[in-house]
Amino acid sequence: AQSVTQLDSHVSVSEGTPVLLRCNYSSSYSPSLFWYVQHPNKGLQLLLKYTSAATLVKGINGFEAEFKKSETSFHLTKPSAHMSDAAEYFCVVTTPPTGRRALTFGSGTRLQVQP
Amino acid sequence: KAGVTQTPRYLIKTRGQQVTLSCSPISGHRSVSWYQQTPGQGLQFLFEYFSETQRNKGNFPGRFSGRQFSNSRSEMNVSTLELGDSALYLCASSLETGADTQYFGPGTRLTVL
Numbered sequence: 001a002q003s004v005t006q007l008d009s010h011v012s013v014s015e016g017t018p019v020l021l022r023c024n025y026s027s028s029y030s031p032s033l034f035w036y037v038q039h040p041n042k043g044l045q046l047l048l049k050y051t052s053a054a055t056l057v058k059g060i061n062g063f064e065a066e067f068k069k070s071e072t073s074f075h076l077t078k079p080s081a082h083m084s085d086a087a088e089y090f091c092v093v094t095t096p097p098t099g100r101r102a103l104t105f106g107s108g109t110r111l112q113v114q115p
Numbered sequence: 116k117a118g119v120t121q122t123p124r125y126l127i128k129t130r131g132q133q134v135t136l137s138c139s140p141i142s143g144h145r146s147v148s149w150y151q152q153t154p155g156q157g158l159q160f161l162f163e164y165f166s167e168t169q170r171n172k173g174n175f176p177g178r179f180s181g182r183q184f185s186n187s188r189s190e191m192n193v194s195t196l197e198l199g200d201s202a203l204y205l206c207a208s209s210l211e212t213g214a215d216t217q218y219f220g221p222g223t224r225l226t227v228l
Contacts, residue, residue, distance in 0.1 A: 036219070043119070046218065090158065102148070103148075103150075103217060105157055105159075
């Protein structure tokens with residue numbers, strides 16, 4: 001079985017300060033992990049993904065995430081928040097068996113960016 | 116390349132009716148997955164279609180069904196609508212079945228009155 005827990009339902013930062021969105025996962029197999037972002041009334045956009053290559057993954061818009069197997073974590077970070085980063089962020093896990101994969105979503109973290 | 120498109124974007128139905136939602140994947144993508152997003156349950160997997168066959172299914176009642184056409188376009192049908200079916204329905208496409216990376220459409224907002 002697989003699951004993902006986003007530790008904060010809501011995070012508020014000031015513009016220009018660092019962002020940290022926390023995600024822990026549980027998986028019986030080697031997982032693939034993703035972060036997606038959803039702006040209001042929009043679909044989900046892929047930010048980045050981890051698929052067992054480098055543990056530090058760089059994504060779009062300055063975001064990056066580090067896969068830590070010992071901590072079963074995949075936290076999302078950004079050095080400096082921008083107003084346009086305000087959105088909901090989803091941590092997602094998928095694992096084998098191949099051919100029957102489905103994405104398992106975390107409950108989401110709403111990021112608020114204060115001017 | 117054009118992204119995943121979903122039609123209609125908004126729908127209002129009444130209880131007991133049925134509804135059909137449509138999804139056109141990214142050109143060249145052969146797998147289409149459907150998800151339901153609600154404030155209470157979050158994002159939940161409905162089913163995946165590949166080569167016109169359902170390959171994977173989530174834990175939803177039989178009122179939820181889908182199909183895929185030879186051009187990879189997919190439709191999702193919900194019969195005998197209930198108030199709890201009000202949700203944002205998202206479609207995602209990927210190159211192959213079981214592929215890791217899925218690309219999402221903007222969703223169809225269904226309201227059941």
